[in-house]
Amino acid sequence: MTDTVTEQRLLSPEEVTRAQRMIDKLVDGLGRAILGQQELLDLVTICLLARGHMLLEGLPGLGKTELVKSLSALLGLGFRRVQFTPDLLPGDIVGSPILQDADGSRKLVFHKGPIFANLLLADEINRATPKTQSALLEAMQERRVTVMGETHELPQPFFVLATQNPIELEGTYPLPEAQLDRFTFKINVYGVSSDTLQQIISQRQHGHPPALSEVLTHEEMEHLFDAVDSVHLPEAVANYIARLVNATHPDSSDAPEECRKYVRYGASPRAAIALAGTARAAALLAGKPNVGFDEVRRVAVSVLGHRLVLDYSARLEGWTQVRMVERLVDAVPEVGRPVPQDVEV
Amino acid sequence: MTARDRWIDRHLRRLHFGQFLQRALEWLTVYLFCFGTTVLVVKLTAPNLWPHVLWVGAGAVPVTILAWWTSRTGQFTRGESVALLDRSLGAGGLLMTLTEAPDEDWETHLPQVEQRWRESLPRIRPKRFAGTLALPLSFTIGACFVPLREIAANPVVKNTAGQQATSELENMLEALEEAQVLEEKEEQTLRDAIEKLQEETADSPLTHEKWETVDALEQRMRMQLEEASVGVAQAAQAAAILAKAGDGEAGELSAERMAELESDLIETLRKMAENGSLSAGAGKMGLSKSDLERLMKSGQLGLPKDPKERQELLNELSDFLQEEADKLSELRGECEGGQCQNCGQECEGGQCQACAGNKPGRGGVTRGRGDAEMAWGDESDDTGIKFKETVLPPGMQEDPKEEIIGLTKSEPEVDPATGISRQAARADDPAAGRETWNRKLRPRHRGAVRRFFDSAESE
Incomplete structure (x- = not known):
């Protein structure tokens, strides 16, 4: 995948409608598997369309794993699940060379690990050691793995969907910042309402989701990816994204007072790229050929939240990463120049 | 130029005007405070410069021009104006997109009703401008009405x-x-x-x-x-x-x-x-x-x-x-x-007491006797003096007979019916012997005369 700046053609209304129809099929399918989590499903879809990796954080039993499995079924992609444990080794994920007899001679043959799949579910990723966690670094960023000097390309598309539990932190290894930065989205999964809960226990006697069939082919997915890339990002919105990401740095002039006080490290340029990409996907999801300020605001918390390193005093004052991003979104104006006070826009 | 471009231009012009208003407000506020302070200082320390100091008020014109000039440096760009108009229209970025990449298919997705565009234009709020300017303006006008301070005309002679x-x-x-x-x-x-x-x-x-x-x-x-x-x-x-x-x-x-x-x-x-x-x-x-x-x-x-x-x-x-x-x-x-022979005063005992130094209060414990001359000390300036001497015009009205009421080539015709009554004429006639108590005081003097007689009665 290469990034080249070319004269962009605006998607036609028909192309947008067609893309939206395909996306709707995917979202509807997910909605049949996961009840009452529309916002979560939209975000997952957005992250998927932006070809990003996502980290789902939530209490056990909220349907995180089920969501990923449903996604795999709906997309018809190769799916692997790895349950991360403290004794898991990097080789257990990326694969390892094994000595084999072949034509009377012995040689090391690389046996691919579970990472060689389109959709990798890294369940409870924070239970593995940092060494094992870091095995995913190259795969997530460059979509390839290197073992004993040999580089192996991963199948396309490649998504890592990791889950982690915010409780039972004993014996876990918090993800390092470099690892977190590679996740496009970190989505907090919350519980559902009592109505949804009633619907679940009425329709799922044993908790099994309905059987899902493939709704998008590989070609259709590629088409969707191309459509997302064709979504226009206006200069003013790009400027807004740049200022928003810049404002996460405490030494920035755009940073609000709370950010200067409580944030130790801000978001990286990778975050800005992810923000633009996911905003494009959100625009296509909304049936638009362009990104608006609303799309940026919609994905800002999921993109920037886990990339901020807060000061210890932030915890004392009750500032979470999500709250800090919400504050940033409020503080940074859409247009860099202040509107004159004598003018009501 | 399309209708969309015209709306964008109008939007941009209003923003520029708003920026000019804001800058003008800042500059004029500072200017008016400075002007008011200058007037105040002139009135209190250099009253001879009043009212020439009011010419400084003409500086409001160059200050306004300067505000306009400086407001041009940080003006809104067309892209920023489009972004704000897009938001006001609720176009979700489509206006920005079509400005950068025109597309006829999407053009119809923009609001087509002119009223919607009109409502999306920024509104100028002169109330805030006027409200903010009211304080420095009041200060300046108030400074103009501060009474002039009297300065001692003569230098103070010390000792x-x-x-x-x-x-x-x-x-x-x-x-x-x-x-x-x-x-x-x-x-x-x-x-x-x-x-x-x-x-x-x-x-x-x-x-x-x-x-x-x-x-x-x-x-x-x-x-x-x-x-x-x-x-x-x-x-x-x-x-x-x-x-x-x-x-x-x-x-x-x-x-x-x-x-x-x-x-x-x-x-x-x-x-x-x-x-x-x-x-x-x-x-x-x-x-x-x-x-x-x-x-x-x-x-x-x-x-x-x-x-x-x-x-x-x-x-x-x-x-x-x-x-x-x-x-x-x-x-x-x-x-x-x-x-x-020296001073011309009367002598006592064959000697002039004044020339001999035997005048009352000649020194020591005797100085300051009741009949001694007043030894005036240092003069003080009239700073803070409540009552200032003012020269009033002559208290008596001019003799009405001396007023020229007209010039005629021949003898003036006097109509007895419309003429002054004899009693009134006699009242103003010095020859009637009653002018000392019949003369009319000017209104400005009546208060002083009344106060004089009131104080005499109270004593």
Whole structure:
């Protein structure tokens, strides 16, 4: 995948409608598997369309794993699940060379690990050691793995969907910042309402989701990816994204007072790229050929939240990463120049 | 240019105008505060610059132009204007997109109703502008109505009483020098004392010690003058008696009396020779330089043995000494006919008390007696004086008869019906003898007259 700046053609209304129809099929399918989590499903879809990796954080039993499995079924992609444990080794994920007899001679043959799949579910990723966690670094960023000097390309598309539990932190290894930065989205999964809960226990006697069939082919997915890339990002919105990401740095002039006080490290340029990409996907999801300020605001918390390193005093004052991003979104104006006070826009 | 571009241009112009208003508000606020402060300072410290200082108000025009000029530097770009208009329209970024990448298919997705575009244009709020400007404007207008402060026209003269006292002493010393009454040593001592007193009273007021010093110096000079005056008068008398004795008019004088008179005469002449007052008349009297030196050293001067020469010298001496005695008498303030020849005041006991220094309050504990002259101290400026003297126009209205009510070529026609009644005419007629209480005061004077009579009644 290469990034080249070319004269962009605006998607036609028909192309947008067609893309939206395909996306709707995917979202509807997910909605049949996961009840009452529309916002979560939209975000997952957005992250998927932006070809990003996502980290789902939530209490056990909220349907995180089920969501990923449903996604795999709906997309018809190769799916692997790895349950991360403290004794898991990097080789257990990326694969390892094994000595084999072949034509009377012995040689090391690389046996691919579970990472060689389109959709990798890294369940409870924070239970593995940092060494094992870091095995995913190259795969997530460059979509390839290197073992004993040999580089192996991963199948396309490649998504890592990791889950982690915010409780039972004993014996876990918090993800390092470099690892977190590679996740496009970190989505907090919350519980559902009592109505949804009633619907679940009425329709799922044993908790099994309905059987899902493939709704998008590989070609259709590629088409969707191309459509997302064709979504226009206006200069003013790009400027807004740049200022928003810049404002996460405490030494920035755009940073609000709370950010200067409580944030130790801000978001990286990778975050800005992810923000633009996911905003494009959100625009296509909304049936638009362009990104608006609303799309940026919609994905800002999921993109920037886990990339901020807060000061210890932030915890004392009750500032979470999500709250800090919400504050940033409020503080940074859409247009860099202040509107004159004598003018009501 | 499409309709969309026109709306964007209108949006941009309004933003630019809003920026100009904001900048103008900032500049004008500062300017008005500065202007008001300047007016206030001028009114309180340099009232002669009022009302010329109001010309500074013309600076509002260049300040406004400057605000317009500076507002151009940070103006909204077209892209920013489009972004704001997009948000106001609720176009979700489509307007921005179509501005950058025009597409006819999506053009129809923009609002098509003109009213929607119009409502999306920014609205100028002059209320805030006017409200913010009201405070500095009120301050400036208020400063213009602050009353002018009166400045002391004349410089404050410091320590006038001290200067006057030392000046009088100096004049007196000069008069004594001119009369050659004082010895050189005594003269220098008095001059030093007066100069020292002048220095001390230049910046500080006269204290009672200094008043006593002034009086002591004055008394000391008067005593010198009196002593010299009496001595010269006695010598003149002795010379006259000796001259008459020579003529035989005074009868026979005993030898002792003659020796005594001669001794008095010689002693006076010696003193006069020491002071230098004798040198002027010595030539007339035929006294040589060696005679004068001998007088000054040993007080010996032999009168000529020849009766004729002796008589002639005594006559000249008598005339000269009488002349000197008259001068000193005049300087002392001798009385003649009950009046002081010097100051013209009435004499008491054959002497002018004022010239003799015996005036009331002449110093020490006696100064300040009820009948003493007022010794005015330092003058103060009229800063903070509540009541200021103002020159009012003449209190009486002009005589109506002196007013020219018109010019005619012939005799004016007077209609008795419309003319002034006789009583009214008489009221204003000085010849009627009632003008002293019938004259009409101007309204501005009535208050002052009323206050005068009210205060008189209350007392």
